[in-house]
Amino acid sequence: MPRCTGRGSPRHGDAGTPWQDRGVPDQPASAAAPSTTPVPATSSVLNREIAARLERDGAGLVAAVVQQHDSGEVLMVGWMDDEALRRTLTSGRVTFWSRSRSEYWRKGDTSGHAQYVKSVAVDCDGDALLVRVDQVGAACHTGARTCFDAGGPLPVVVGHRPTTDVPSNPEGAS
Numbered sequence: 001m002p003r004c005t006g007r008g009s010p011r012h013g014d015a016g017t018p019w020q021d022r023g024v025p026d027q028p029a030s031a032a033a034p035s036t037t038p039v040p041a042t043s044s045v046l047n048r049e050i051a052a053r054l055e056r057d058g059a060g061l062v063a064a065v066v067q068q069h070d071s072g073e074v075l076m077v078g079w080m081d082d083e084a085l086r087r088t089l090t091s092g093r094v095t096f097w098s099r100s101r102s103e104y105w106r107k108g109d110t111s112g113h114a115q116y117v118k119s120v121a122v123d124c125d126g127d128a129l130l131v132r133v134d135q136v137g138a139a140c141h142t143g144a145r146t147c148f149d150a151g152g153p154l155p156v157v158v159g160h161r162p163t164t165d166v167p168s169n170p171e172g173a174s
Contacts, residue, residue: 046082050089054082055126061097062129066139069118069132075139076147078107080129085120092117094131113137 054062061079068075078096080088084104087095094115095106108114115133122129144150 044083044086046086046089050085050122051082053122053126054085056081057127059099061099062127064094064096064129064131066094066115066131066133066135068135070134073146074148075115075133075135075145085129088117088131089120094133107139108136111137111141113139115139 056062060081062081062085064078064080064085066075066078067073078094079099080095081097084095084097087093087104087106091106093106093108094117095104097103098105106114114136115131116136118132118134120129120131138145140147140150142150
């Protein structure tokens, strides 16, 4: 039976990047040694077991798909390094790494449109996160409820499910 085979790499994103969000003193993410125990809110390093499950891109980032926890609505996609994920897991609020500004940002700090974390899951390949949140206000910087409302639909040929029974996981399917 086919299954995902991606394995997280042991590298740790941008661990040397200082804290840059409002009201938090500069503290390098590498200030404490990695631990195999759950990370308390005061630790400045992502739990080693969690970090090992992640497969980062060349910039040390993982895509984070943000979904409204109760409706399943996909709100946006952001990017996280180990530090952004650690902050998200330990603070109850979602923190992203801004690729354009090269700094951390916590959704809602300036707009008031906060994202309160309900759960975080890593996909089977370790290259994406699903962050389920309680979204307050708009998720998109344009003021739209979702970034996908703001971006709009693309023309597509609509597919249809076959009318015959198909095995739920045929050999070779992905």
